[in-house]
Amino acid sequence: MKFIILFICVPLVYSEYHSFKTAYTGIRGLTIAEFSAVTTLDDHQIDYYDSNIKKLIPRQDWMKEFASTEQWKEDTEIREKLQQIYKINIPVLMETFNQSVGVHTYQRMYGCEYDDETEDSQGFDQYGYDGEDFISLDLKEDRYTAHVPQATPTVMKWNDDKTQLTSLKQYYDYECVYWLKRFLELRKKDLERRAPEVSLLQKNPSSPVVCHATGFDPSGVSITWFKNGQEQYEDVDLGELLPNEDETFQKTSSLYVSPDDWKNNQFTCEVEHQGETIQKTEDEIKSNYRPTKPYFTILCVMGGVIVLVICIVVHIIHKKLSGYKRVSSREEIYSDKSL
Numbered sequence: 001m002k003f004i005i006l007f008i009c010v011p012l013v014y015s016e017y018h019s020f021k022t023a024y025t026g027i028r029g030l031t032i033a034e035f036s037a038v039t040t041l042d043d044h045q046i047d048y049y050d051s052n053i054k055k056l057i058p059r060q061d062w063m064k065e066f067a068s069t070e071q072w073k074e075d076t077e078i079r080e081k082l083q084q085i086y087k088i089n090i091p092v093l094m095e096t097f098n099q100s101v102g103v104h105t106y107q108r109m110y111g112c113e114y115d116d117e118t119e120d121s122q123g124f125d126q127y128g129y130d131g132e133d134f135i136s137l138d139l140k141e142d143r144y145t146a147h148v149p150q151a152t153p154t155v156m157k158w159n160d161d162k163t164q165l166t167s168l169k170q171y172y173d174y175e176c177v178y179w180l181k182r183f184l185e186l187r188k189k190d191l192e193r194r195a196p197e198v199s200l201l202q203k204n205p206s207s208p209v210v211c212h213a214t215g216f217d218p219s220g221v222s223i224t225w226f227k228n229g230q231e232q233y234e235d236v237d238l239g240e241l242l243p244n245e246d247e248t249f250q251k252t253s254s255l256y257v258s259p260d261d262w263k264n265n266q267f268t269c270e271v272e273h274q275g276e277t278i279q280k281t282e283d284e285i286k287s288n289y290r291p292t293k294p295y296f297t298i299l300c301v302m303g304g305v306i307v308l309v310i311c312i313v314v315h316i317i318h319k320k321l322s323g324y325k326r327v328s329s330r331e332e333i334y335s336d337k338s339l
Helices: 070-096 149-159 162-193 259-264 294-321 330-334
Strands: 017-028 035-041 044-050 104-115 120-129 132-138 143-146 197-202 209-216 222-227 236-238 249-255 267-273 276-281 285-287
Touching: 017 070, 017 162, 035 070, 035 162, 044 070, 070 104, 104 162, 120 162, 132 149, 143 149, 149 162, 197 267, 197 276, 209 222, 209 267, 222 249, 249 267
Parallel strands: 197 285
Antiparallel strands: 017 035, 017 104, 035 044, 104 120, 120 132, 132 143, 197 209, 209 249, 222 267, 236 249, 267 276
């Protein structure tokens, strides 16, 4: 394995195979941050820390809620301690390799890979010095392996720490996949939450039919009307993109046709967002118009208000109660050791 100090943002790819990785990098001899830490989910950054900013920053919107937990503070403190450990370890390595000057790097990359179709998983824990393999953890043999002679004294010392080895094996066998799944779940819920909710709205039979898309993010969306399968350009009024209070967006497209046109033709509204398509047809039109007694409409409206209030209350309670349980000592696993 080659360690490369490059963090490239790539598009999210949703397959059956997933990865959860953390990389620590210590640098000596350059003016950039002497220590940085990056966590990725499916090769896409989800958090970032370096010795200049001294803060752990969420790199995805769906990580912001997690960033408000006590665990996030603990992870920040762990990285602050690691910053000092790496600062000490690099001069030790330079002496081991008979180096006195120059730019040098010390890295650790660890995590797990998981196939949610077969449920197979594999952990890994690797160290590198100046871009070359230095030490790796053999999870089958439950021991560290030296990749260069200079690493042998360190490997002997680390292999004597049986308690640490047991904790690491437990982490890679169980906890790493647990957190991988939790972050996948957070990402999935965020994507579902930010997909558009589409409705067809009409005040009365003679009013225009409004195709209303709301609650989506990012803002790119297209709304198209079709008449008998052919795109409808005439009698269509496309509204402006508007922001919602929860940082999502909404947009409308109104179709002005007579009631007879609706009876004699098939009209469909199609909304496209992030590669997903949602279609609504005539039988899904929502309207306040009811040719019935007034009190029935009043009861329906009151019922809708009550349901809305209940949904809001449930959402607030769920948001307060949602948390992230602790499986084992994070510092014991995520922290690093002196050489």
